[in-house]
Amino acid sequence: MSDDRKPVWPWIVVLLIGLPVMYLASFGPACWVSLRTDAWGRLVGAVYYPVFWMAFEKGVATPPTFWYLSVGTSAGTRPVIESTDGKFTLRAGHDR
Numbered sequence: 001m002s003d004d005r006k007p008v009w010p011w012i013v014v015l016l017i018g019l020p021v022m023y024l025a026s027f028g029p030a031c032w033v034s035l036r037t038d039a040w041g042r043l044v045g046a047v048y049y050p051v052f053w054m055a056f057e058k059g060v061a062t063p064p065t066f067w068y069l070s071v072g073t074s075a076g077t078r079p080v081i082e083s084t085d086g087k088f089t090l091r092a093g094h095d096r
Contacts, residue, residue, distance in 0.1 A: 027051050032072030035079055035092045045081075045088035052088040056081055 027048050034044045045052060055065035070079045073092070080093040 024051070028068045028072060031069035031079065031090060034090050035070075035073045035077055038092050041090040042087070044090045049088060052081065052083075056083065056088070 030044050030048065034040045051065065054060045055062045066079070069090075073079065076095045078093045078095060080091050082089045082091065
């Protein structure tokens with residue numbers, strides 16, 4: 001009796017690498033939608049709390065993170081990140 005099952009470890013490796021990459025890649029588009037619709041700022045702050053915390057509390061890669069979250073915003077809109085009680089909220093600020 002032969003065992004023709006394919007190994008599972010390649011899928012595990014793909015998931016361990018792919019899911020964090022997809023999480024970080026989706027950060028920008030989630031911010032863009034939130035800023036364009038001026039909605040879901042608390043949800044984006046909660047879902048991407050580790051990204052906001054690393055960038056804006058710890059100062060790790062702050063300029064690239066801020067660039068990525070603002071690159072898809074509409075003209076005249078700037079992102080405003082509010083931090084209260086350890087929670088982040090993303091909202092749109094408008095240039096005058």
